[in-house]
Amino acid sequence: MARSIWSGYINFGLVSVPVGLYSATQEHNLDFHQFQRGTSDRIRNKRVNERTGREVDYDKIVKGHDVGGGEYVVVEQEELADVAPGKSRSLEISTFVDLDEIDPIHFQKSYYLAPSDAENASSYALLRDALAKTNRAGIANFVMRGKEYLATIRADGKVLVLETMFFADEIRDPAKEVGDLPAKTSGKQLKMATDLIEAMAGEWRPKDYKDSYTERVKKLVDTKRKGKEVVFTEEEPEATSSTDLVAALRASVEAARARRAGGGGAAKKTTAKKSTPKKATAKKSTAKKATAKKATAKKSTARKSTAKKTARKAA
Numbered sequence: 001m002a003r004s005i006w007s008g009y010i011n012f013g014l015v016s017v018p019v020g021l022y023s024a025t026q027e028h029n030l031d032f033h034q035f036q037r038g039t040s041d042r043i044r045n046k047r048v049n050e051r052t053g054r055e056v057d058y059d060k061i062v063k064g065h066d067v068g069g070g071e072y073v074v075v076e077q078e079e080l081a082d083v084a085p086g087k088s089r090s091l092e093i094s095t096f097v098d099l100d101e102i103d104p105i106h107f108q109k110s111y112y113l114a115p116s117d118a119e120n121a122s123s124y125a126l127l128r129d130a131l132a133k134t135n136r137a138g139i140a141n142f143v144m145r146g147k148e149y150l151a152t153i154r155a156d157g158k159v160l161v162l163e164t165m166f167f168a169d170e171i172r173d174p175a176k177e178v179g180d181l182p183a184k185t186s187g188k189q190l191k192m193a194t195d196l197i198e199a200m201a202g203e204w205r206p207k208d209y210k211d212s213y214t215e216r217v218k219k220l221v222d223t224k225r226k227g228k229e230v231v232f233t234e235e236e237p238e239a240t241s242s243t244d245l246v247a248a249l250r251a252s253v254e255a256a257r258a259r260r261a262g263g264g265g266a267a268k269k270t271t272a273k274k275s276t277p278k279k280a281t282a283k284k285s286t287a288k289k290a291t292a293k294k295a296t297a298k299k300s301t302a303r304k305s306t307a308k309k310t311a312r313k314a315a
Contacts, residue, residue: 004020005022005111008089008091010091011090015127021144024110024111063076088143095139096139097137108165110163112159112162114159114160138152150164195249199253
């Protein structure tokens with residue numbers, strides 16, 4: 001069993017549930033060291049005193065906040081912990097909200113909460129089951145590693161999940177960040193876009209999605225280790241112009257519906273390709289007939305001309 005990264009109590013009403021906090025996720029990371037180009041010399045980052053140029057041990061480093069004018073206020077880690085001694089050991093639930101009301105943009109990182117002792121496991125299970133039954137999440141504040149977090153506590157099967165969240169003033173205004181945005185759409189294009197979304201709708205199956213980029217990086221490293229060169233070719237998509245949008249939507253809807261029906265899209269494409277030569281053959285046949293008619297007409301004209309000449313000579 002992994003070691004908890006935080007321990008304390010979930011408090012709601014007059015109930016306190018002792019819990020430990022555990023990481024629920026891990027990112028795909030492929031570690032790279034830094035080297036000076038053309039050499040095997042490693043580049044290392046060091047904590048250096050900018051005045052003396054000497055390296056400083058981590059345990060001799062303190063934090064200082066810039067208050068302007070070249071002045072800093074130095075703060076010890078113990079002082080930071082003493083600022084909010086209660087919150088550093090308490091997940092204080094202030095309210096319970098419907099999960100569906102929370103905009104996902106507020107979610108930051110997921111953690112598992114587990115009972116820290118068997119004696120109080122029943123109170124943990126009671127909170128978990130009540131949250132699941134009501135489809136609600138507890139909104140709480142707590143302090144971890146010198147930072148206060150807003151968090152939701154929700155049920156997920158047998159475990160309680162804590163999601164750290166962004167505070168409202170940490171979420172940027174899209175109008176200020178990205179500028180003017182397009183107006184609302186309507187009409188035929190909106191109807192076709194809606195049809196496309198419905199045609200591509202399906203169940204959420206997380207195992208269906210893989211980190212292909214990391215796999216390609218691993219392949220690159222492995223190939224170069226063997227002294228070979230690997231080249232990945234992938235065309236960059238082009239933006240669909242407004243004039244082609246309806247046609248692109250219509251084709252996309254048809255393809256999505258065909259895939260849902262069980263691979264009919266491929267059959268249609270094959271049929272369409274086969275029908276092209278037939279049309280071409282038909283055109284060629286028509287052209288041959290037209291040529292034959294012209295040739296016959298020319299021969300007939302030639303015969304009549306010869307006959308006239310013969311008649312004149314006889315006269």
